[in-house]
Amino acid sequence: MATHNHKHASDDGKSESTAYETRDVKIRPLAVFIAGLTVVGIATYLVVYLIIRLFSAQAAKQDAQLQPVAGQVRPAAPGEERLPPEPRIQANPAADLRTLRDQEEAILTTYGWVDARAGVVRVPIDVAMQQVLKDGLPARQQEKAK
Numbered sequence: 001m002a003t004h005n006h007k008h009a010s011d012d013g014k015s016e017s018t019a020y021e022t023r024d025v026k027i028r029p030l031a032v033f034i035a036g037l038t039v040v041g042i043a044t045y046l047v048v049y050l051i052i053r054l055f056s057a058q059a060a061k062q063d064a065q066l067q068p069v070a071g072q073v074r075p076a077a078p079g080e081e082r083l084p085p086e087p088r089i090q091a092n093p094a095a096d097l098r099t100l101r102d103q104e105e106a107i108l109t110t111y112g113w114v115d116a117r118a119g120v121v122r123v124p125i126d127v128a129m130q131q132v133l134k135d136g137l138p139a140r141q142q143e144k145a146k
Helices: 027-071 093-109 125-135
Strands: 005-011 015-017 112-115 120-122
Touching: 005 027
Parallel strands: none
Antiparallel strands: 005 015, 112 120
16 A cells, blocks of 8 residues: 655755645636626626616606696695695504494494485394394295195
Protein backbone atom coordinates (compact mmCIF):
# COMPACT_ATOMS: atom_id res chain seq x y z
CA MET A 1 0.00 0.00 0.00
CA ALA A 2 1.45 3.29 -1.04
CA THR A 3 1.47 6.25 1.27
CA HIS A 4 1.68 9.80 0.14
CA ASN A 5 3.95 12.11 1.95
CA HIS A 6 2.71 15.65 1.80
CA LYS A 7 5.96 17.08 2.91
CA HIS A 8 8.75 17.49 0.44
CA ALA A 9 12.24 18.51 1.20
CA SER A 10 13.29 21.75 -0.40
CA ASP A 11 16.76 22.47 -1.66
CA ASP A 12 17.83 23.95 1.64
CA GLY A 13 16.73 20.84 3.56
CA LYS A 14 13.58 22.28 5.17
CA SER A 15 10.28 20.48 4.69
CA GLU A 16 7.50 22.34 2.87
CA SER A 17 3.80 21.43 3.12
CA THR A 18 1.81 21.09 -0.14
CA ALA A 19 -1.64 20.76 1.47
CA TYR A 20 -2.72 24.03 -0.13
CA GLU A 21 -3.06 25.34 -3.69
CA THR A 22 0.29 26.28 -5.09
CA ARG A 23 -0.94 27.83 -8.37
CA ASP A 24 -2.23 31.38 -8.78
CA VAL A 25 -5.89 32.16 -9.51
CA LYS A 26 -6.61 32.93 -13.15
CA ILE A 27 -7.74 36.54 -13.25
CA ARG A 28 -9.39 36.61 -16.69
CA PRO A 29 -12.22 34.07 -15.97
CA LEU A 30 -12.84 35.71 -12.58
CA ALA A 31 -13.11 39.16 -14.18
CA VAL A 32 -15.47 37.83 -16.88
CA PHE A 33 -17.69 36.26 -14.21
CA ILE A 34 -17.82 39.47 -12.14
CA ALA A 35 -18.54 41.55 -15.25
CA GLY A 36 -21.36 39.16 -16.27
CA LEU A 37 -22.81 39.26 -12.78
CA THR A 38 -22.73 43.06 -12.84
CA VAL A 39 -24.50 43.17 -16.24
CA VAL A 40 -27.22 40.79 -15.01
CA GLY A 41 -27.66 42.87 -11.82
CA ILE A 42 -28.01 46.13 -13.78
CA ALA A 43 -30.43 44.54 -16.25
CA THR A 44 -32.56 43.21 -13.37
CA TYR A 45 -32.57 46.64 -11.73
CA LEU A 46 -33.69 48.30 -14.97
CA VAL A 47 -36.50 45.79 -15.55
CA VAL A 48 -37.83 46.25 -12.01
CA TYR A 49 -37.53 50.04 -12.32
CA LEU A 50 -39.49 50.05 -15.59
CA ILE A 51 -42.22 47.80 -14.16
CA ILE A 52 -42.62 50.06 -11.13
CA ARG A 53 -42.88 53.13 -13.37
CA LEU A 54 -45.50 51.37 -15.52
CA PHE A 55 -47.62 50.39 -12.50
CA SER A 56 -47.26 53.87 -10.99
CA ALA A 57 -48.45 55.47 -14.23
CA GLN A 58 -51.46 53.13 -14.35
CA ALA A 59 -52.33 53.90 -10.71
CA ALA A 60 -52.05 57.65 -11.34
CA LYS A 61 -54.33 57.32 -14.37
CA GLN A 62 -56.94 55.44 -12.32
CA ASP A 63 -56.71 58.02 -9.52
CA ALA A 64 -57.24 60.80 -12.05
CA GLN A 65 -60.40 59.08 -13.26
CA LEU A 66 -61.76 58.93 -9.70
CA GLN A 67 -61.27 62.63 -9.00
CA PRO A 68 -64.31 63.95 -10.91
CA VAL A 69 -66.62 61.74 -8.84
CA ALA A 70 -65.22 63.22 -5.65
CA GLY A 71 -65.82 66.71 -7.06
CA GLN A 72 -69.54 66.00 -7.51
CA VAL A 73 -70.10 65.73 -3.75
CA ARG A 74 -71.81 68.88 -2.60
CA PRO A 75 -69.66 71.22 -0.53
CA ALA A 76 -70.30 71.25 3.19
CA ALA A 77 -72.33 74.09 4.61
CA PRO A 78 -70.68 76.26 7.27
CA GLY A 79 -70.64 74.34 10.54
CA GLU A 80 -71.64 71.08 8.82
CA GLU A 81 -69.32 68.08 8.85
CA ARG A 82 -68.48 66.85 5.36
CA LEU A 83 -68.52 63.05 5.23
CA PRO A 84 -66.83 60.92 2.58
CA PRO A 85 -69.07 58.94 0.21
CA GLU A 86 -70.49 55.56 1.24
CA PRO A 87 -69.34 53.02 2.30
CA ARG A 88 -67.50 54.59 5.21
CA ILE A 89 -65.26 52.85 7.71
CA GLN A 90 -66.97 52.05 10.99
CA ALA A 91 -65.62 54.17 13.80
CA ASN A 92 -67.00 51.84 16.50
CA PRO A 93 -68.05 48.44 15.10
CA ALA A 94 -69.03 47.07 18.52
CA ALA A 95 -71.50 49.91 19.11
CA ASP A 96 -72.88 49.55 15.55
CA LEU A 97 -73.45 45.83 16.14
CA ARG A 98 -75.15 46.54 19.48
CA THR A 99 -77.46 49.06 17.75
CA LEU A 100 -78.31 46.52 15.04
CA ARG A 101 -79.05 43.82 17.64
CA ASP A 102 -81.29 46.24 19.58
CA GLN A 103 -83.23 47.07 16.40
CA GLU A 104 -83.67 43.40 15.59
CA GLU A 105 -84.78 42.66 19.15
CA ALA A 106 -87.34 45.47 18.96
CA ILE A 107 -88.74 44.04 15.71
CA LEU A 108 -89.05 40.56 17.24
CA THR A 109 -90.67 41.65 20.52
CA THR A 110 -93.07 44.50 19.62
CA TYR A 111 -96.22 45.09 17.62
CA GLY A 112 -96.03 47.25 14.51
CA TRP A 113 -97.34 47.87 11.05
CA VAL A 114 -95.66 46.13 8.13
CA ASP A 115 -98.11 47.52 5.55
CA ALA A 116 -100.92 49.68 6.95
CA ARG A 117 -102.79 49.91 3.61
CA ALA A 118 -102.95 46.14 3.26
CA GLY A 119 -103.65 45.65 6.97
CA VAL A 120 -100.48 43.61 7.60
CA VAL A 121 -99.13 43.87 11.12
CA ARG A 122 -96.12 42.54 12.95
CA VAL A 123 -96.67 40.67 16.20
CA PRO A 124 -94.09 39.65 18.80
CA ILE A 125 -92.53 36.29 18.09
CA ASP A 126 -93.71 34.78 21.38
CA VAL A 127 -97.31 35.69 20.56
CA ALA A 128 -96.92 34.32 17.03
CA MET A 129 -95.56 30.99 18.31
CA GLN A 130 -98.43 30.68 20.82
CA GLN A 131 -100.91 31.37 18.01
CA VAL A 132 -99.34 28.66 15.83
CA LEU A 133 -99.53 26.18 18.71
CA LYS A 134 -103.16 27.07 19.29
CA ASP A 135 -104.34 27.08 15.65
CA GLY A 136 -101.80 24.71 14.09
CA LEU A 137 -100.00 25.16 10.82
CA PRO A 138 -101.97 25.51 7.62
CA ALA A 139 -101.95 22.31 5.62
CA ARG A 140 -103.02 21.40 2.12
CA GLN A 141 -106.10 19.31 1.68
CA GLN A 142 -105.22 15.87 0.44
CA GLU A 143 -106.99 14.93 -2.76
CA LYS A 144 -108.90 11.68 -2.76
CA ALA A 145 -107.45 8.97 -4.94
CA LYS A 146 -109.71 7.98 -7.86
